[in-house]
């Protein structure tokens with residue numbers, strides 16, 4: 001039996017943030033990982049996806065400048081792009097584990113499960129800790145349809161040796177829309193199929209509509225209100241069937257219909273940890289129904305979006321909580337969300353739908369940016385922002401942005417909102433011109 005102050009299950013962004021923070025505060029910490037050290041984000045999530053997106057973005061910028069100074073649209077060489085991605089991801093697990101070793105943090109590779117006495121089994125090892133942190137993340141959900149066994153997931157997409165000429169994505173959430181943008185840019189015919197009329201439902205629906213229009217213009221077959229009911233092999237391809245009897249043949253079908261918490265191996269029933277279908281139930285201190293077991297990251301049942309910076313924020317919060325008496329409940333700052341692609345959709349702070357419902361409190365500046373200098377310069381085909389302003393303070397409290405530059409604009413606005421800056425503060429700052437940052441002056 002090995003004894004620790006804190007045992008952390010899951011070596012992704014949430015678990016690692018907690019591990020390094022608690023170790024720095026003098027705690028004797030152990031981390032357990034069953035698969036790839038580093039977790040989803042750097043191995044099969046954000047980072048590999050964004051490497052593929054680099055080529056997508058470059059192609060999008062080149063397309064926009066055809067007839068405006070550039071000729072010839074660059075084509076994506078999938079094998080070379082995948083090699084570039086692998087050159088990055090292959091180093092992640094060993095590099096992450098090496099970092100733990102170098103810091104002197106105990107690490108165990110294997111699947112962790114609890115015993116009824118509250119100790120943890122990892123292969124042949126038995127660990128005991130005063131407190132535990134569960135950071136086991138989420139995994140792709142496979143919808144229950146005929147031929148479920150033929151469905152692939154984002155894990156396989158982000159490591160495909162060869163991209164089929166035709167693919168089908170089942171679900172138009174973050175993952176489905178981003179993979180559609182990548183496959184479309186790389187030359188595949190993409191069917192993006194969503195079961196209801198509200199894809200990316202957490203985002204401003206006008207801007208989601210604009211984004212889907214852009215995908216359609218680029219050749220993506222977007223099907224809303226369409227239920228895929230069966231997938232069956234057909235020669236070396238697959239036949240897809242919908243509830244209305246529509247069928248088509250496609251190279252591969254990917255389930256992009258959401259993710260589900262990774263709990264199965266843990267035997268949480270043995271240690272009285274309450275869960276829902278959305279993950280581990282926690283109080284404001286990220287403490288589960290077992291007061292010695294905490295949870296962070298994607299595996300937590302909470303309303304905040306499941307993103308890497310949120311997992312890291314929670315990990316750092318537990319560093320405080322587990323080393324300080326009477327720490328307050330977690331308070332999240334505003335959280336930016338970005339759907340990447342040639343056209344990016346980003347959102348932050350008070351949602352436009354909430355602002356529309358409270359016209360006495362908020363005004364919305366709905367600005368078509370397409371003809372603004374920053375976007376004309378790069379010939380961005382469609383750029384729009386909705387800025388939510390609190391009428392009482394005249395300060396920006398939220399925004400929804402659609403453009404090829406939305407990821408940058410949303411981070412500038414994050415800085416403005418998080419620091420409660422007003423237009424006077426913005427105008428008092430001299431920013432390099434002409435840049436996206438200097439546009440901030442004109443948003444309110």
Ligand SMILES: Cc1cc2nc3c(=O)[nH]c(=O)nc-3n(C[C@H](O)[C@H](O)[C@H](O)COP(=O)(O)OP(=O)(O)OC[C@H]3O[C@@H](n4cnc5c(N)ncnc54)[C@H](O)[C@@H]3O)c2cc1C
Nearest residue numbers: 010012013014034039040041045046112137297298307308
């Ligand atoms: C395709 C894709 C793209 C994404 N893009 C972005 C993006 O652009 N920006 C962004 O902010 N977020 C993005 N995300 C979300 C982001 O990856 C997650 O929010 C983040 O990884 C959550 O971190 P985590 O530590 O909670 O979980 P994870 O990173 O999932 O880590 C959990 C770890 O726990 C391990 N584990 C599970 N069970 C056990 C067990 N019993 N014993 C031991 N170990 C166990 C797992 O193997 C895993 O390594 C993306 C996700 C996907 C799938």
Ligand SMILES: NC(=O)c1ccc[n+]([C@@H]2O[C@H](COP(=O)([O-])OP(=O)(O)OC[C@H]3O[C@@H](n4cnc5c(N)ncnc54)[C@H](O)[C@@H]3O)[C@@H](O)[C@H]2O)c1
Nearest residue numbers: 143170171172173174175176194195257258259305306338
């Ligand atoms: N850029 C980013 O930051 C980024 C990228 C990818 C993932 N993520 C994170 O990972 C999480 C999971 O992403 P996701 O896209 O897997 O989930 P999601 O919940 O964002 O989207 C899944 C979508 O699939 C739909 N769906 C469910 N069942 C379906 C079915 N049978 N047929 C068709 N559609 C169906 C759902 O209505 C939903 O809109 C996100 O919520 C986000 O927090 C973030």
